[in-house]
Structure formats: structure tokens, C-alpha cells
Amino acid sequence: MAIKQLSDEQIQNWTLEQKDRWWLENVWRGDMPQLTARAAVTGMLLGGILSLTNLYVGAKTGWTLGVGITSVILAFGMFKILSGLGMAREFTVLENNCMQSIATAAGYMTGPLISSLAAYMMVTDTIIPMVTTVVWITSLSLLGVLFAFPLKRRFINDEQHPFPEGRAAGIVMDALHSGDPGEGLRKAKLLTVAAGLSALVKLLTSHDLLQRLKLGVLAMPEYLDSWIYRFWSPRLAGTELRELTVRLDTDIVMFGAGGLMGIRTGVSLMIGAVVNYCILVPWMIQRGDIEGALVDGVMQYGFRRVTVWGLWGGVAMMTTASLYAFFARPQILVSAFRGLFRRAGREERSDVLRDIELPMRVFVIGIPVIGAIVVALAHRFFGVAVWQGVIAIPLIFIFTLIAVNSTALTSITPIGALGKLTQLTYGVIAPRNITTNIATAGITAEVASNASNLLMDIKPGYMLGAKPRQQAIGHVLGIFAGALAAVPVYYLVFLKDGPQRMITDASPMPSAAIWKAVAELLTQGISNLEVSARWTALAAAVLGLALEALRFATKGRFWLSGVGIGLAAVIPFNTCLAMFLGSLFFWLAERRWSDPEANWHKILVKNQEPICAGLIAGGALMGISAMLETVYGLQAWLLIMACAATVAYFLYLQSVGGALKTAVAPAGIASLQFAWTAARTREIIADWSARGVRDRAVRSLWWDFGFILVYSVTLAILGKIAAEMLVPEPSLASWGVWGLFLAGVQFAALCDILENCLHLRFLYRQPPQEDFWPALASHCARAKFASLICLGFAVAVCWAVGLVLPR
Known part of the structure; x- marks a missing residue:
């Protein structure tokens, strides 16, 4: 059945109490099984396996991959088969939802292993004991859960932010488990066609894979402007556009994400990208504030060199915009705190979800307790002074707001940028202390990452009527599963020859290398940061405040988002462009085919979400498999593709x-x-x-x-x-x-x-x-x-x- 949701007008004008009551009456599924033993076991097993996948992919690329949609499809297919054999009942939609929350939490546990912890071990040339690593990353993740849930009522219940990747997972689950054969089959077909198209495009742009398959003749360019550079090199202020990442690519996954996040965020991203990459960056290159690298007599820049200067303004704008957005509507958090002390108060009587949401006392008690444990562990394991560790706790709150704002709008969590901001802060607080610089940045970045990921998992649960308490428990189970699966393999594979040999051609650990380089730069103090970057950060911070103030003054009718504009400075221009085009395409489709009886309205407007979810799922899964091929070889890739085809064919037979x-x-x-x-x-x-x-x-x-x-x-x-x-x-x-x-x-x-x-x-x-x-x-x-x-x-x-x- 179609997922029920509020209109834009209702989101803007209804109170939180009205929205909660509507959700309880129209969406909540009561006592439908959710956190069952089989959901927990399946989620922990799939999450453990997928965390190993993320470990290898992260070591090669520096990225971790979302595993929510992957685990949803795998679990659904597995229990469909077992049901057909009479060996088990089919998964309910909420069991599948809880399972994906567990699996996703496990999959993201590899983040510190390929970034902050790896950088720390390379800097100190010491191997942290395995038990220490498990305790450390588990503690950070638990603190992330505690920071996330107080924000859930605002970002999900009240403002109804899209969380595109989480929304896509919810749409996929609804299509798979739909009880309406006609509607469910229609959505499933559109989702499947979109996924197939996205996967095909991703395959055709995976040139190395096609060469190994002897299908290189079928390859299509990854960037649609590649042919131009054979005849002419378009430049801006003397710098090639491709060195500024100003290109049009074939990233259909980001096109789908743009369709889910909406036109407001898409326009904000595009404006931020144009200002940063087409105006500020070329200007700074001419000034010499951004340095390139001379390769074969040609000066090259690229995203990594450009973002060393550009991220500071972007992060500053996201910081002030996120803080203003939070403090401009404090009544949501304040009313929750009042419920702790007024048992019979009006607020408690009016809170229709008080028996469904996680109790506020869990956070009031848990954050200080787990926060103190994290500070003590940082002092014990990494030599961080207690007072410096205590300072990291309020920074966590600020950075979690920024990360959640970004994830809520685009599904992109700017953890690298936030980690660098912490490193800059501790470059001032603890100059020349490189271990403290890395350890404290790891605290803030990983806690903010886990908080954002949890809310991404909660979004499909909210869409499908799940119990937040059970999803929170599931997320904690996934944390332990991911830590216990990934850490031993990490030590066996990457640390067998010591930390100095961790970086190899097969596993370049790009994320850890960046953390290490930034720490070495910023421990010399803020003076190493270009003056122009400091002034840009100040101006961006003021602009972020102004944009959010204007948005609140107009009750959300003002289009531009400070978080969206700031985020554009920490992701490439081509990614911003793809997301903008996705949001623009579906916005234009809604206006071109506004008649509900028109065929294109039924396809593109009514089923926009399944189409976008399919584009994300198909391209992401093919991208994952292409990365795995580089790690495990062609035979393993063929097996993955064959398994995917088998599961897809089986699901189609089930729908028929x-x-x-x-x-x-x-x-x-x-x-x-x-x-x-x-x-x-x-x-x-x-x-x-x-x-x-x-x-x-x-x-x-x-x-x-x-x-x-x-x-x-x-x-x-x-x-x-x-x-x-x-x-x-x-x-x-x-x-x-x-x-x-x-x-x-x-x-x-x-x-x-x-x-x-x-x-x-x-x-x-x-x-x-x-x-x-x-x-x-x-x-x-x-x-x-x-x-x-x-x-x-x-x-x-x-x-x-x-x-x-x-x-």
C-alpha cells in the first residue's frame, strides 16, 4: 500500500502534537512483530558480513557504503525462500525494518578503523590492543545513539526531513511487503526497472571491470564532457574546469537522491557549488592560496586539494545554520525535559507518543554516564587530558547537529569535514599534540556519524509505523555485531606487518592518510590556515545565520538552506550538479503533468519515490559489486551478479x-x-x-x-x-x-x-x-x-x- 505522509502545508502549519497524533492514528502498526529473535539474528549476521565488505571497500577508497537497502533485499529474499519451503514464516515489514537497522549499525562500525584509529596507529607506530579498539568504537557508537534520539522528535516527527537513503529503504520495504497486489506490483515494477537502469549505467561506467569482462567496447564515459577535452580545455580564470570538479557525470545514484531530497535542497546545493567552485576557488588558485601538484608538466588540483581550502567556509556555514535552526525552536527539547519532572503536567498528558518514544531519562542519565566513560577511555588509551576530553562533549553536540542536518537533507554525512574542524579546534587548544588532535577528532566525528546513521535508520521505521524503542535496541545490537566481526579481521589483515605497512597499493587507506596529514599540519596552530580561508569562514558563518533566520521568519517558505549551501563546499561540484538535476527533473514533472489522471503523472509523480529508491538501490549495489571485484577478483563479481539476478528473478516470481x-x-x-x-x-x-x-x-x-x-x-x-x-x-x-x-x-x-x-x-x-x-x-x-x-x-x-x- 502507498505510504501515508503529510503534505508540505501540514508540515509547515501543524504543531508537533498534531503531527504525532496523526502518525499514531494513520501510520503506527501497533503490536506487529518487530524486534523478534530471527530479526535480531538475521540483522547481526548480515551486518557482520556487510561490515567486512565495508572494511575492504573503505581501505581502498576511504568510503563506507550504506547497507540498509542491501540487507532489506537479502533478508526478504531469504525468508521468502524459507517460507516457500515451509521452514519459516515470511518476514513482516517491521521485522525487516528492525533487521536493516541492526545490519546498518553493524556496517558502519568500520568507520574509525579506516580513519582516526588507523591514523593514530600510523602516527605513534603502535598497535592498539584489539580489546581496546572494540571497547573504544563501541563506546563512541553508544554515545552516538544517546545523542541521536533527543533530535529524532524534531528532525523526523516535526520537520519531516527526507533522509533520502532511509526514505528509499522504507519505500523498498513497502513495495516488497505491500498487501495491495496491484499497487504493490506497480511500484515494485517501477522500482525494479529504475534499479536495472541505474545498475546498467553504473556497470557501463566501470571501465576496469568491463575490460576484464572483454566488454570494453560497451563502456560509456564516466563524465559526459570527456570528449570536449580531446579538442579543447575549457578553463575558468586559467584553471581547467575538470580540475575544479565542474563536470557533468553519469552518477545516476545521486540523481535519484536529488529526487528524494527535493528542489529546495537541490537549489541550495547548486548555488553553493557555483559560488565555491566557479568563483571562490579559481580566485584562490590565482592568489596562490590553493596549491596544486605538477604532474608531467601540467598543474593539477582536483577535489582533495581544492577542499583543503574550501571546507572551512562550508563547515562554518553548516555550523551556524544548524545551531540557529536548533535554538530557534527549543520547545521540542524543552517540553521533553519538562516531562521528567512533571508527571501529571499538561505536556505529558498531551504527548500521545510518551509510551512509544524512548524515554527522555535515558538520554539525561546516559549521555553524562557514557560521556564520562568516553573521556576516561580517551585519557587511559590515548593520553588525552581529562579537561580536553570534557571539551569534546559539547563539541559532539554541535557537530551532531551539523551532521544530522546534512544527512536529513541529502543523506551525505560530512564526517571528514567535521573531523578536520575538531582537529583545527584542538590545534589551538593543544598545539603540537598530534595524538590528542587525532583522538579527539575521532570522538566528535564518529559520535556524530553514528547519531546521523541512527536517524537514517529510524526514518523508514517512522514511515512504516514502527516502534522507535525497539529500533534503538536493534541499533545497539548492530553496534556489538559490527565491532565483533570487523575488528578481528582488521587486525589479521591490515596490522599483521605493523602500522607503518598498513598503507599499500592494495589498501591505500586514503581516509586515514588525510587524517594523519591534517593532524600534522594543524598541530602547528591555526596560523597554518590561509588568512583567506579564515575570512571566508567568518563570512559564511554570518551568512548561514542570516539564511536560517530568514527561513524561520517566512515559516519555511524561503527556499535556500544554509546547510545545503555549506555542504556544497565539502562535496564535488559534479555530485552537487547530479543531485540538483534529480530534484529539478521531478519538480518539473510534477508541474508539467499535474493532472492526476495523466499517465506520466501516475508514473513520475505518484511513483516518484519508488523510482528514486530504485535508482539509488540499483546503482549503489552495482557500485558495491564493482568495488568488490577489485578486491576479490572477477569470479567473485560474477557470483555476486548471479546471486543478485537470482534474488531479483525470485522476487519477480513472487510478485507474479x-x-x-x-x-x-x-x-x-x-x-x-x-x-x-x-x-x-x-x-x-x-x-x-x-x-x-x-x-x-x-x-x-x-x-x-x-x-x-x-x-x-x-x-x-x-x-x-x-x-x-x-x-x-x-x-x-x-x-x-x-x-x-x-x-x-x-x-x-x-x-x-x-x-x-x-x-x-x-x-x-x-x-x-x-x-x-x-x-x-x-x-x-x-x-x-x-x-x-x-x-x-x-x-x-x-x-x-x-x-x-x-x-
Whole structure:
């Protein structure tokens, strides 16, 4: 069913109490199962695995990848399969939501490992004990949870910020679990088409991958202006536009994110990008305040060199805009505090969500307690003076506001920029103390990151009517799962030769290298920062205050956002442009096709969110897989693609066969597979005929022949990798193991084909009168599933044995 949401007018004019009451009456799902044991276990397992993925990707690129949508699709598909086998009930939408919260929390636990902690170990040339690392990153993450929830009522309940990535996850879950077959199928199809298009574009711009696939002829340029530079180098004040990141790229993921975040933020980003990259940066290059690097006789700049100067103004504007936005409406937080001391007060009686939201006393008690623990750990582990650690706590509050504001509007959390701002602060407070500089920056950046990520997870829960308390508990479970999974692997893989050899060609650790370089620069004091950067920061801070004051004075009707304009200085111009174009496209579509009966209105306007969610999900998943290919090799990438195709095909079959689930056939097509008797088969077919869905059963069976091919290829690749794990050297034994896998796959496929042919015969012709043929079909189904389970078990055994065998 369509997700219910408030209109822009209601968001601007309703009070928080009215919005909470509306949510309780229209969205909240009451006691639907949410934080169940299977949701917790699934989330922790998937999160642990995906945290390892983030660890490798982060070591190579400096980025961590959102795992929410990935985990949602994996868990949904897994429990759909188990449900079809009669081994488990399907996930409820809120179980899936809670699971993604757990998995996402685990996936983001790798952040400190590839940034602040890695930089600290390289600077000090010491390996921090593993237990210390687990305790440290867990404590920071818990403090992030405590800082996040007091902000939830404002950013999600009251101002209804989009949190585009979280919103996309909510839309994906709603489409997968929709109880309205027609509406759900329509949204699922649009989401699938958008995801496929986005994934295809991402694949075609992954040039190295296409070369390894021998498909280089199909490659499309990553930047649409690349051909221009063959004939002419467009410049601005003497600097090539591409060195300023002023380019049009094919980042369709950011185009989708722009569609979700809206035109106001898109315009703000574009204005900030033009001012920063087209006016200020070229001017500063001419002045010599931004230094380039001479490569083959050509002066190069690029985003990393440009942002060393530009980020200070952007961060200053985000800081003042975020603080003004918070203190301009303090009644939300104040009323929550009053509830602590006035048990029968008017505020408590009017708070309709007091039994649903996390109690305020948790934060009032938890923040000082966990904050004190973090300060003590910083002193004990990193030698940070207690008073310097105490100063970091109010900085956390400020930076969390900035991070949450940015994440709420764009899904981009500027942790790198906020870390540098802390490093600048401690460059003044503790000059020439590089360890304190890195450790304190790690505190503020990682706590702000976790707070932002938690609210991103809470957003889909709010959209779907979940219980915030259970999601908070789930997030904490994910924190422990991610720490316990990622830290041991991090030490085994990256620290086996000591911290000085952590950076290699295979794992350049770019984020840690930047943290280390900034610490070495700023520990010499603020005087090392260009004077022009300081004046720009001051002017941007004043402008941020003015913009937010104007927005509040006009009750949100003023378009520009100080946070959006400031954020443009810490992300590349091409990313800002892609997000702006996405927001502009859907804004124009809404005005061009305003008639609700118009076909394009039904596609682009009514289903804007599923389309954007698909663009984000498809491109992101393909991007992740392309990064994994560089780490694990082409064979692993082929396996990932085959698994993705299998899951997507399976989900499509489920959507086609959804209408076949009736009281007579509660498991849909699976009820026919295990009918066993002629009488039972006739009963099911008669029921489908009476309901007018017999043709859908026929279509589902014909489509299943394609699914047989897809899962056979997937299992063949999986078997090949498992055989190489067991017998790594090419030999007759290795080929023999794979041959056994192929035989098992072929047996399962033949059973499936025979079963489908028999069922098509029953549906096309007269239903069976004798029990022999239905029993044969059911035996084929049983043999097929038994073979697939045995193959899965054999793969697991081969992988396990391969891991422990000496090489």
C-alpha cells in the first residue's frame, strides 16, 4: 500500500502534537512483530558480513557504503525462500525494518578503523590492543545513539526531513511487503526497472571491470564532457574546469537522491557549488592560496586539494545554520525535559507518543554516564587530558547537529569535514599534540556519524509505523555485531606487518592518510590556515545565520538552506550538479503533468519515490559489486551478479504469484507443487479458476523455466569457487569436485523442469483423475528442494574446510 505522509502545508502549519497524533492514528502498526529473535539474528549476521565488505571497500577508497537497502533485499529474499519451503514464516515489514537497522549499525562500525584509529596507529607506530579498539568504537557508537534520539522528535516527527537513503529503504520495504497486489506490483515494477537502469549505467561506467569482462567496447564515459577535452580545455580564470570538479557525470545514484531530497535542497546545493567552485576557488588558485601538484608538466588540483581550502567556509556555514535552526525552536527539547519532572503536567498528558518514544531519562542519565566513560577511555588509551576530553562533549553536540542536518537533507554525512574542524579546534587548544588532535577528532566525528546513521535508520521505521524503542535496541545490537566481526579481521589483515605497512597499493587507506596529514599540519596552530580561508569562514558563518533566520521568519517558505549551501563546499561540484538535476527533473514533472489522471503523472509523480529508491538501490549495489571485484577478483563479481539476478528473478516470481495465495492454496504455487493427490490438485485449480487467476499460475510456471537457468548458473559458479577453496591448485581433483556440483545442479534442474511440465499439463488440459501424476510432480519438487539444500550444505562444508586447511 502507498505510504501515508503529510503534505508540505501540514508540515509547515501543524504543531508537533498534531503531527504525532496523526502518525499514531494513520501510520503506527501497533503490536506487529518487530524486534523478534530471527530479526535480531538475521540483522547481526548480515551486518557482520556487510561490515567486512565495508572494511575492504573503505581501505581502498576511504568510503563506507550504506547497507540498509542491501540487507532489506537479502533478508526478504531469504525468508521468502524459507517460507516457500515451509521452514519459516515470511518476514513482516517491521521485522525487516528492525533487521536493516541492526545490519546498518553493524556496517558502519568500520568507520574509525579506516580513519582516526588507523591514523593514530600510523602516527605513534603502535598497535592498539584489539580489546581496546572494540571497547573504544563501541563506546563512541553508544554515545552516538544517546545523542541521536533527543533530535529524532524534531528532525523526523516535526520537520519531516527526507533522509533520502532511509526514505528509499522504507519505500523498498513497502513495495516488497505491500498487501495491495496491484499497487504493490506497480511500484515494485517501477522500482525494479529504475534499479536495472541505474545498475546498467553504473556497470557501463566501470571501465576496469568491463575490460576484464572483454566488454570494453560497451563502456560509456564516466563524465559526459570527456570528449570536449580531446579538442579543447575549457578553463575558468586559467584553471581547467575538470580540475575544479565542474563536470557533468553519469552518477545516476545521486540523481535519484536529488529526487528524494527535493528542489529546495537541490537549489541550495547548486548555488553553493557555483559560488565555491566557479568563483571562490579559481580566485584562490590565482592568489596562490590553493596549491596544486605538477604532474608531467601540467598543474593539477582536483577535489582533495581544492577542499583543503574550501571546507572551512562550508563547515562554518553548516555550523551556524544548524545551531540557529536548533535554538530557534527549543520547545521540542524543552517540553521533553519538562516531562521528567512533571508527571501529571499538561505536556505529558498531551504527548500521545510518551509510551512509544524512548524515554527522555535515558538520554539525561546516559549521555553524562557514557560521556564520562568516553573521556576516561580517551585519557587511559590515548593520553588525552581529562579537561580536553570534557571539551569534546559539547563539541559532539554541535557537530551532531551539523551532521544530522546534512544527512536529513541529502543523506551525505560530512564526517571528514567535521573531523578536520575538531582537529583545527584542538590545534589551538593543544598545539603540537598530534595524538590528542587525532583522538579527539575521532570522538566528535564518529559520535556524530553514528547519531546521523541512527536517524537514517529510524526514518523508514517512522514511515512504516514502527516502534522507535525497539529500533534503538536493534541499533545497539548492530553496534556489538559490527565491532565483533570487523575488528578481528582488521587486525589479521591490515596490522599483521605493523602500522607503518598498513598503507599499500592494495589498501591505500586514503581516509586515514588525510587524517594523519591534517593532524600534522594543524598541530602547528591555526596560523597554518590561509588568512583567506579564515575570512571566508567568518563570512559564511554570518551568512548561514542570516539564511536560517530568514527561513524561520517566512515559516519555511524561503527556499535556500544554509546547510545545503555549506555542504556544497565539502562535496564535488559534479555530485552537487547530479543531485540538483534529480530534484529539478521531478519538480518539473510534477508541474508539467499535474493532472492526476495523466499517465506520466501516475508514473513520475505518484511513483516518484519508488523510482528514486530504485535508482539509488540499483546503482549503489552495482557500485558495491564493482568495488568488490577489485578486491576479490572477477569470479567473485560474477557470483555476486548471479546471486543478485537470482534474488531479483525470485522476487519477480513472487510478485507474479502473489495472487495465487488463497485459503485453498495458502502457499500459492507451492501448494500445487505439494498437492500429492488428484483431488487436492483439482481443488486448487478449481479455486484459481473461480478467482480468475488460473492464467497467472500458467504465466508463473512459464517464467519459472527462466529461473531454473538463472539459479543453475549461480550454483555452478558457487560450486566452482567452493571446489577451488577445497582444492586450490588446478587438478583432476578440483575438476572432479566441481563435476559433482554440476551433476547435483543438473539433477535439481531436471526435476524442476519435469515438475513444471506436469503442472502445465494439469492447468492447460483436464486436471488429473489419478494420483500418480500429482504424486510424481510432488516427488520431483521434493527431490529438487532436497538437492538444493544438499548443494548448499556441501558448499558451506567446502568453504569451511578450505579456510582451515594449511596452504
